[in-house]
Amino acid sequence: MSASTSAPNARGVLLDIEGTTSSIRFVADEMFPFARRNLAAFLEQNESNTTIMETTHEICREATSLGWSDTWPGNSVVSAVNFLMDRDAKTTGLKQLQGMIWESGFHSGELIAHVYDEVPGCLRKWRAQGLDLRIYSSGSVTAQKLFFGHTSAGNLLDLFTAHYDTNIGAKRETQSYAYITKDFGLPPQEIVFISDIVEELEAAAEVGLQCILSIRSENASISNVHPFRSIRSFDEVFFA
Numbered sequence: 363m364s365a366s367t368s369a370p371n372a373r374g375v376l377l378d379i380e381g382t383t384s385s386i387r388f389v390a391d392e393m394f395p396f397a398r399r400n401l402a403a404f405l406e407q408n409e410s411n412t413t414i415m416e417t418t419h420e421i422c423r424e425a426t427s428l429g430w431s432d433t434w435p436g437n438s439v440v441s442a443v444n445f446l447m448d449r450d451a452k453t454t455g456l457k458q459l460q461g462m463i464w465e466s467g468f469h470s471g472e473l474i475a476h477v478y479d480e481v482p483g484c485l486r487k488w489r490a491q492g493l494d495l496r497i498y499s500s501g502s503v504t505a506q507k508l509f510f511g512h513t514s515a516g517n518l519l520d521l522f523t524a525h526y527d528t529n530i531g532a533k534r535e536t537q538s539y540a541y542i543t544k545d546f547g548l549p550p551q552e553i554v555f556i557s558d559i560v561e562e563l564e565a566a567a568e569v570g571l572q573c574i575l576s577i578r579s580e581n582a583s584i585s586n587v588h589p590f591r592s593i594r595s596f597d598e599v600f601f602a
């Protein structure tokens with residue numbers, strides 16, 4: 363049975379990525395394993411790149427501070443990176459290196475970002491209806507642009523007017539949505555926010571945005587105790 367929800371007075375749409383436009387599994391199942399698999403080859407190919415050399419020195423410092431020592435087996439940089447990745451570290455050097463490996467993967471076509479089947483068609487339709495589409499994700503704006511520039515449905519970047527990341531504030535903070543609303547230049551009631559995280563919707567609703575919960579099959583299940591409308595596909599949202 364398909365449900366539908368309408369937002370006839372909306373002029374802007376703010377979208378989350380993971381769990382909303384795209385599977386939450388993509389980052390865990392594709393991107394992180396890709397970085398790990400291609401690490402040694404990437405470092406070898408970029409041996410003389412000074413930026414990458416500086417990044418690897420930083421990574422060795424980060425790993426050392428967490429208990430790694432360069433007597434661990436394997437090429438020491440590879441071993442330090444693996445040490446951090448095994449601990450799911452979010453340190454600056456590691457994130458930079460992962461970002462560079464992902465960038466090379468997206469550019470070579472080995473990495474292809476996931477978007478749910480109906481998403482590109484719905485976004486194009488919404489754009490044609492005059493809606494201003496923007497992205498808000500905890501992934502960096504650079505990563506978001508790489509992602510939407512290289513999806514299974516091709517380059518979708520030109521559909522979006524702006525991208526926001528946690529530089530403007532955390533996704534569960536009301537202030538972040540106040541800032542984004544101001545940047546849209548629209549009354550909050552005319553912006554629809556779609557996300558899979560109830561706390562993010564709560565923060566946005568406090569500013570007055572229209573909030574819709576995204577339910578996708580890979581998402582963690584959510585208790586029914588929340589006030590939001592929900593959708594299982596972008597096809598269920600009607601703006602006109």
Ligand SMILES: [Mg+2]
Pocket residue numbers: 378379380381382557558559
């Ligand atoms: Mg999400």
